[in-house]
Amino acid sequence: MIYLDNSATTPPLPEVVETMASAAREWFGNPSSLHRLGMEAENALNAARAEVARLLGVKPKEIVFTSGGTEAINSALVGTALAHRHRGRHIVTTAVEHAAVLETCRFLATLGFEVTEVPPGPDGVAAVEAVQAAVREDTILVSMMHVNNETGAVQPVEALGRWLANRPKVIFHVDAVQSFGKMAVPLQGADLISVSGHKIHGPKGVGALYIREGLKWTPFVHGGGQEGGRRSGTQAVPAIVGFAAACRWWRDRRAEAWDRLNRLGRAFAQRLREKVPDCRVNSPAGGVPYIVNLSIPGFKGEVLVHALEGRGVYVSTASACSSRSAKGSHVLRAMGVPREVEEGALRFSFSPLNDVSEVEEAVDALARAVEELRPVMRR
Amino acid sequence: MAAIYLDHAATTFVLPEVRAAMEPYLGGPPGNPSSIHQFGRRAKAAVEDARDAVAALIGAPPSDVVFTSGGTEADNAALIGAALALRDRGRHIVTTAIEHHAVLHAAQWLETMGFEVSYVEPRPDGVVDAGMVARVMRSDTILVSVMWVNNETGAIQPVREAAGLARERGAIFHTDAVQAVPWLPVDVEEAGCDLLSMSAHKLHGPSGIGALYIRRGTPWMPLLRGGAQERGRRAGTENLPGVVGFGVAAARLLSKRRTGFEHAARLKAALLQAAREEFDGEIVVHSPERAVPAIVNVAFPGAAAETVLMNLDLQGIAASSGSACTSGSLQPSHVLKAMGVPDSVIRSSVRFSFSVETTMEEVETAGRAAGRIARRLRRRNSHG
Structure with a gap:
């Protein structure tokens, strides 16, 4: 099996599984309880918070x-909009944002907010100048993803953050779900940063929101006042300590992991040129090496996903979240690619746990699938 | 544990x-x-x-x-x-x-x-x-x-x-x-x-x-x-x-729920009885007739709940005052307040809560321990 759908979800690391299993075995109490069991759970929670904060480079209390x-993402946007609506x-x-951002913005529009969606260039990158030009006197929030989940395009978060750092009244949210762990997330000017556990070989059902110390923001999930009053609900301690174990893994091998991702990207691109020369790469040249979006003229993406699956290679069409809705890719559409290219899009996404032979075999499998299916498709 | x-x-x-x-x-x-x-x-x-x-x-x-x-x-x-x-x-x-x-x-x-x-x-x-x-x-x-x-x-x-x-x-x-x-x-x-x-x-x-x-x-x-x-x-x-x-x-749970309720009722009765045997004052039970017996909220008047709980914890018995979410904040229970329970009684209220896995022996031990601790605290308070 060759799993190259790591932007959808990643298999949890053995140490993550072990950490979670032992947390559940030793059984943690409710971290808010005052008895010893509650205290133990709270200590585990605090250690995990410090670990996540360290990987992002922020203070534990900001996580x-x-x-x-x-x-x-929902909390970042709704919490900011409502806190600053006056x-x-x-x-x-x-x-080109993830649906979590776009749909939350559309929801906020029904509450009386006005949303400007800046289109990207043909390379899938939103120009920093275009975003700056969209900011007005009454702009309270700017939200930009660091790495696009469909194309791997790196957005100008760093430049925008520098610019927004001088405009403290405009709150800046960075969706770092696809970059966290793999790359350093630019912190300058960022007020809020969203990250997820299961995209970095951690567990599902856990993520984190960085909230800059002192930021005016209002909670999204209300209740018992856990997480310093910022997110209510009994914390899922096993999942949280599993997330921290994954963060630790990335922190321990940051350069090595990045190096591996680059090698995978290069090997994949080279093999692609050799074996599938007529394929069109939809990812920009300057994108991250671990997400490659491509189309093969005359082929629907879904057909190739299934053909590859039959050969033990797991990839996806667009993002997993929208792949069932059959609405196609809003990202590729925004880039202005022809409809045929959009319908043909395939996404290969790598992890440092993949090796070079796997990505090469994946290309070979793609080449064979195309070869075999071509007569059928042409008919 | x-x-x-x-x-x-x-x-x-x-x-x-x-x-x-x-x-x-x-x-x-x-x-x-x-x-x-x-x-x-x-x-x-x-x-x-x-x-x-x-x-x-x-x-x-x-x-x-x-x-x-x-x-x-x-x-x-x-x-x-x-x-x-x-x-x-x-x-x-x-x-x-x-x-x-x-x-x-x-x-x-x-x-x-x-x-x-x-x-x-x-x-x-x-x-x-x-x-x-x-x-x-x-x-x-x-x-x-x-x-x-x-x-x-x-x-x-x-x-x-x-x-x-x-x-x-x-x-x-x-x-x-x-x-x-x-x-x-x-x-x-x-x-x-x-x-x-x-x-x-x-x-x-x-x-x-x-x-x-x-x-x-x-x-x-x-x-x-x-x-x-x-x-x-x-x-x-x-x-x-x-x-x-x-x-x-x-x-x-679906297969256990039918018998669970009766089991909890027996546990509740046993816990209260054990506590009453040890405590020399009147125990106030904050639960009505129509209640899930797995949640037993009782006041030991004259004994501060936080001290009772701390002493129970030292003996390896975990209980709480009110809900976990608010107990961290040490706010008096909004539920008991709304019921019109006087503040002094709220401050001496302890919640024991069971699961279908809880045993008779556990609740008897806990009830006795709580009653004993509360009695000691009440005496100390009235003497000093």
Whole structure:
């Protein structure tokens, strides 16, 4: 089996599984309880918080655990919009964001906020100048992803953060779900950063939201006041300590992991040129090496996903979240690619746990599938 | 682990068989149930099996059950989702003063969003009068939320009556059934609920997973957005091991729930008797006749609850004062306050809560220890 759908979800690391299993075995109490069991759970929670904070490069108290990346994003946007609604009602984002951002913005529009979606260039990158131009006097929030989940395009979060650092009234949210762990997330100017556990070989059902110390923001999930009043609900301690174990793994081998991802990307691209020369790569040249979006003229993406699956290679069409809705890719559409290219899109996404032979075999399998299916497709 | 754990209303331990069922999904081949490949499909099948088991626990069609990150999210999604969906029809919400903070604080948040909320006070026995709920309803009431079982006293609320009155007047009815599902034969059809919240870690399932029942056709909008998971009702990649664990815990509870209630009643009687044998004052029991006996909230007048609990903890016995969420903050219980319990009695109130796994020996030991500790503290206080 060759699993190259790591942008959808990643298999938890053995140490993550072990950490979670032992946490569940030793059985943690409710971290809010005052008895000894509760205290033990709280200690585990605090250690985990420090670990996640370290990988991101922020203070532990600035980390709030959530049920995942989607909740982190929803909380960041709704919590900011509502806290700052008396100053202004304008929100700026880009057309290539994850659905969690776009759909939350559309929801905020029904509450009376106005949203500007900045389109990307043909390379899938939203120009920093275009975003700056969209910011107005009444703009309260800018939300931009660091790495696009479909194409791997790196957005100008760093440059935008530098610019926004001088405009403290505009809150800046960075969706770092696809970059966290693999790359350093630019912190300058960032007020909120969303990350997810299961995209970095951690467990599902856990993520985190960085909330800059002192930021005016209002909680999204209300109740018992856990997480310093910022996210209510009994914390899922086993999942959280599993997430921390994954963070630890990435911190311990940051350069090595990045190096591996680069090698995988290069090997994949080279093999692709050799074996499938007529394929069109939809990912930009300057994108991350671990996400490759491509189309093969005349082929529907879904057909190739199944053909590859039959050969033991697991990839996806667009993002997993929208792949069942059959609405196609809003990202590729925003880039202005022809409809045929959009329908043909395949996404290969790598992890440092993959090796070079796997990505090469995946290309070989793709080449064979194309070869065998071509007569059928042409008919 | 504490020698004796009697804080199950805060959280329960994960049963070994639940843990075992979750383990293959902790590691193993990656499965995002939304992915169209084989692992995605296999993950999807596991989610649907769990949904069937959870739905069976509340007598609901599986397609009306949506997994959430827990009871708190379910409560938030229920209230906020219904209120926002109906805001053009009206802006008035009715709930009670003794709800869990997940409901109370979601309601207060809705107040900041332009909704108006009436909080019905309970009677001194901790039970809300369904007639009072009906009385505060107005023509613009869109939502009524009444918990099924109170988490601090175990008092069973008149959910069926309240639901009937609410729906008769055209309002949506929600119930927080987090503490009811482990003990009562909850049935959404019989009770007439439109929305119902539940949590896995209160019934020997894992933390980080819960569910919201949404009756088909109920005006409601999702809280979490950004992905078509849970048929568009809850975005975010499914917490696969959590869902599977919830399903196994639910299936097991279904077979144990019938005898569990009677077991808990015997435990409650034994605990109270043991405590009374040791304590020389009058023990105040904050639970009415109609209560889930697994939650025993008692005051040992003259003995400070925090000191009693600390001494119990030193003996390896875990209990709590009020709910876990508020006990961290040391705020006096809003539930007992609403019942009109004097502050001095609230400050000496301790909550013991059981699970179907709790034994007679455990509660007798705990009851005796609590009575003894309280007696000592009371004497020391009256002498000094």
